[in-house]
Amino acid sequence: MPRVLTDERRDLVAAIEDFCRRECGSKEVRDKLTSSGQHPHSQEIYAKMADLGWLGIAIGEEYGGAGLGMTDLCLFLEETAYWQAPIGGFATTIISAAAYEKFATEEQKRTVLEGVVAGRVEAISMSEPEAGSDVGGLTCRAERRDGGYVINGQKTWCSNAHIADHILLVARTSSGGSKHHGLTQFMVPTTTDGLEIRGIDTMGGREVNDLYFTDCFVPESAVVGTEGEGWKQLMSGLNLERMILAALMLGTARRAFDDTVGYVQQREQFGQPIGSFQAIKHRIADMATELECARLLLDDVAAAIDAKPDAIFAREASMAKLKCTELAKHVTLEGMQMLGGYGYATEYGMEALLRSTVVSTVYGGTSEIQRDIIGKTYGL
Missing domain, CATH: 2.40.110.10 (Butyryl-CoA Dehydrogenase, subunit A, domain 2)
Incomplete structure (x- = not known):
């Protein structure tokens, strides 16, 4: 199902795609920027995104940001993850920035938030x-x-x-x-x-x-x-943290899926593309359906948060984090299986996608913790 976006959001997605294709669109370029993945944050790419105004997408306009909401932030995160842009410092930066924006003194806000917009990293x-x-x-x-x-x-x-x-x-x-x-x-x-x-x-x-x-x-x-009051302050930011991780993993899952489809369409065994075999075709269909479900969930929760920015959507944000991270791990594992030996080879990149997803069900609250939170919202 095509995503229905405003003209502004469609332009943002197109601009991210164009930038990433030019600046980090090949594995060779990404390896050079990240020392073959050992340093997943490239300050060079990060600074260029700062110049474009993207790092301040969710920062208030009074601090030089765009002042946009959760939907726009999730789109940025999902697309940069899909294109494997090496900006590993952004997630913790925007999580930290949100806490400063809510609770910090004006001097702290100026120091941190203006720094974020300019391309500084926070933890x-x-x-x-x-x-x-x-x-x-x-x-x-x-x-x-x-x-x-x-x-x-x-x-x-x-x-x-x-x-x-x-x-x-x-x-x-x-x-x-x-x-x-x-x-x-x-x-x-x-x-x-x-x-x-x-x-x-x-x-x-x-x-x-x-x-x-x-x-x-x-x-x-x-x-x-x-x-x-640190605990209450932390709890107020849970929507953001979980949605950030969900969006990143949805983008990564989409990338793994597209790479897998491209491979099974071309790889031939027994005289035909392996994607034509029912065992592969059905697995692709299942993954495509699950990806669509995850996207709809993420979009819906993001829209709800934008409608009520001060509300805590504990159940919904946990569902989004749980669904997108578990799905990303599943899709990359399936991708590795379908690529066979090539899925294990660093040349093809599926193993890198797998490495980036397996930890996602642990950080930011494990899948077990997310399930516990969701269960509690039903009085269990």
Whole structure:
């Protein structure tokens, strides 16, 4: 089913396609930009997108952005993922930017949001070695001292910290009450004394990091929002995070599907294209149907969020994240199977798509957590 878009959105999609074809349209060019996928963020491409105004698509106009909504943001994410644009720093940047836009002081907003529009990367840090899905269990502490806060503790799985200007840190400032009380968000420049950023080797390349805070001092002005209200602030951004991940994985799934279809149309065995065999044809049909369902779900939830920007669509956003990430993993695995040995070869690129999707059902809230959230919305 053709997507019904406004003229402005159709032009945006066409412009992204044209840009990506020219700037990163081949595997050879992308390999050069990313050291063969080891560094999935190319500042060169990122800066060019900043010049086009795309990085500020969801940033308020008063900070130099376009001030557009969830639908436009999802279109940008989906299309750049489809074309495999090496802008791995954008997702954490826009998640962080949304928190600053809602809760930060005017000075913090100017620093971060105008930087985002200009092509700077931002990161957010919640997870710890003993606090992953259970964010409320974090123990990294920020204690009041000398007119500011001294931070001690370890964070882990912090995406893009090594290329970011600031870390939006979630730390514990008090231990009274429930585990979700006493959490506070801080704006911590990555150059701050006492902060060590150490990369974690992964199958996706240089993406995530351990953070070590040792008597790391930040001034009182580093608090983002209200002290002790960090959990509520985090919860207000769940729509955005889940939709970002859903859109990225829908674009990746579409790419894997199109590459698979192109291959089975050309590859011949037993005297005919393998796509003509019923076993392949039916799998393609099933994937195409599931992709269409995922797209309709994502579009519908994005439109609902645009209609009520302040509402929390816990069920719907979790459904979108669950559906799109699980589908992306399924489509790339199917693509690898249908490409046979070529699916395993780096030359064809399917293995890279698979590597980028398998972790998507873990980060940003695992599929199990998404199912739990959805179940709770039904009183279960």
